[in-house]
Amino acid sequence: MACDILVTGCRGQLGRDLVASFSADHSVRGVDLEEFDIRDRARTLEAIRKADPGTVLHAAAYTDVDGCEGNRELAMAVNADGAENMALACRKVGARMVYYSTDYVFDGKAGGAYTEDDQTDPQTVYGQSKLAGEQAVQNVLDDYVILRIAWLYGRHGRNFVKTMIKLGFQQLRNRQQGRKVTPLKVVDDQFGNPCWTMDIARQTRAVLSGQLTGLFHATSDGETSWYGFTQAIFEALDIDVVVKSCTSDESPRPAPRPKRSTLSNQRLNEAGLNIMPDWRSSLESFLREHSKEIIREL
Secondary structure, eight states: OOOSEEEESTTSHHHHHHHHHHTTTSOEEEEOTTTOOTTOHHHHHHHHHHHOOSEEEEOOOOOOHHHHHTOHHHHIIIIIIHHHHHHHHHHHHTOEEEEEEEGGGSOSOSSSOBOTTSOOOOOSHHHHHHHHHHHHHHHHOSSEEEEEEOSEEOSSSOOHHHHHHHHHHHHHHHHHTTOOOOOEEEESSOEEOOEEHHHHHHHHHHHHHTTOOEEEEOOOBSOEEHHHHHHHHHHHHTOOOOEEEEOGGGSOOSSOOOSBOOBOOHHHHHHTOOOOOBHHHHHHHHHHHHHHHHHHTO
């Protein structure tokens, strides 16, 4: 049966909010690994043929940055080949496609916010696989939208905000029980744009309603470091958590992180369709809506 919108990766944190947002006024079908594996071209083509969507929101991805670093073959199969398979399927049924990419397509060395016209140079397997996915979509389709997003958090799944809340409340419990309090160590030399998944869903709606095609940055306004992001979380919750800043060298990870991967929504601004809010106000809205549920689940 045909649907207006098909969302891949519907059980992920972005996919779930895309389904919720579009279901209000569209017929939406969500699919994930249980329905078909995007690495399998034949199954992907058949699944999209049967669903016959008007638009595909391709949120399925292998997003574990460190995991990708140790498994390049899987990362490329999911993020690059999977995107190409989905693009071929969209071309077959005449569907529009939205592909969600990442700030990690840049090396983070520019010292300022990147626009859509800046040269890409991904330094991680994750970034390389997502850029290859972008290129595959552009090579296959004319009717596509690529949205580069960053530093995602939301109500569902694992993300930085929920992790910091969990660690912060563990620290508070230790203090109440008279145990030693260990400061949370968070890096203060990596900068980017925190983004609420529901804001990305709303921006996707605006882009589709405006009939835009092409490549766009779609991140919240303003930048911060992971340390600044952490401070803002606890300030919004009005809880006293001891947080200590550190450098990337003091907190090494398997995959190198870009020092400043801040994105500028230049093309959305030029089109008059940039509705992404300031990152701090968006974080405060998210916590007002969901902090009690998150805390109950700790």
